[in-house]
Amino acid sequence: MSPTVQAILVHLFTATGAVFAMLAMLAAAGGDWPMMVLWLIVAFAVDGVDGPLARRFHVRTHGARFDGDLLDLIIDYLTYVFIPAFALFESGLLPGWTGWVAIILITFASALYFADTRMKTGDKSFNGFPGCWNMVVPVLFVVEPAFWLIFGLVASLAVAMFLPLRFIHPVRTRRWRTLSLPVAVLWSALVFWAAWHEFEASAAVTWALSLSSIYLLFAGIAQQMLPDRG
Numbered sequence: 001m002s003p004t005v006q007a008i009l010v011h012l013f014t015a016t017g018a019v020f021a022m023l024a025m026l027a028a029a030g031g032d033w034p035m036m037v038l039w040l041i042v043a044f045a046v047d048g049v050d051g052p053l054a055r056r057f058h059v060r061t062h063g064a065r066f067d068g069d070l071l072d073l074i075i076d077y078l079t080y081v082f083i084p085a086f087a088l089f090e091s092g093l094l095p096g097w098t099g100w101v102a103i104i105l106i107t108f109a110s111a112l113y114f115a116d117t118r119m120k121t122g123d124k125s126f127n128g129f130p131g132c133w134n135m136v137v138p139v140l141f142v143v144e145p146a147f148w149l150i151f152g153l154v155a156s157l158a159v160a161m162f163l164p165l166r167f168i169h170p171v172r173t174r175r176w177r178t179l180s181l182p183v184a185v186l187w188s189a190l191v192f193w194a195a196w197h198e199f200e201a202s203a204a205v206t207w208a209l210s211l212s213s214i215y216l217l218f219a220g221i222a223q224q225m226l227p228d229r230g
Contacts, residue, residue: 010053014054024036080133081111113131124173142191168180
């Protein structure tokens with residue numbers, strides 16, 4: 001198989017994320033939140049794999065007709081931002097005016113963040129919260145905290161997009177990757193399990209999901225505070 005064909009196949013694989021986004025949106029439009037989350041997890045898995053494949057097969061060289069970065073950003077905005085924001089609003093987790101403020105904050109701030117040329121740091125982490133609302137909203141479905149806690153979290157993360165705080169990429173951030181990557185895989189498996197069981201999670205699953213979420217959220221900030229002795 002020629003390098004060009006391999007590169008095009010990687011682009012086609014990335015583009016399947018748009019299909020999974022549509023399936024997630026259709027589920028959300030019908031109020032089927034567990035199925036929406038399941039499709040978002042599938043899209044999340046595609047997004048986690050296509051980057052390494054793109055680098056492995058040098059798609060910028062052999063598949064230059066298609067801009068893989070742009071394709072990825074388009075799909076990411078759908079799956080990371082737009083659909084989770086819709087779900088947060090329509091599910092009733094944030095009632096009344098709080099839901100309106102939340103979706104405005106999420107969509108507006110995330111659009112700016114996705115266009116930020118300083119999004120990535122030198123160690124392949126993110127400069128500011130990277131708009132991973134697809135990792136926030138499913139946890140809220142499982143934990144179901146009070147609405148004011150949800151609203152406070154949304155507001156804080158929207159502001160954190162533009163603060164000099166570091167957030168890890170579980171695959172690309174090399175520091176602590178031997179821990180971060182398994183935690184990310186565990187998180188995905190827990191969310192998938194919880195959604196498959198319609199968010200009727202046991203205390204053990206809820207705690208494991210909460211702790212893994214806290215790690216993924218704060219590991220980059222911890223790395224900023226702790227010197228790298230490696």
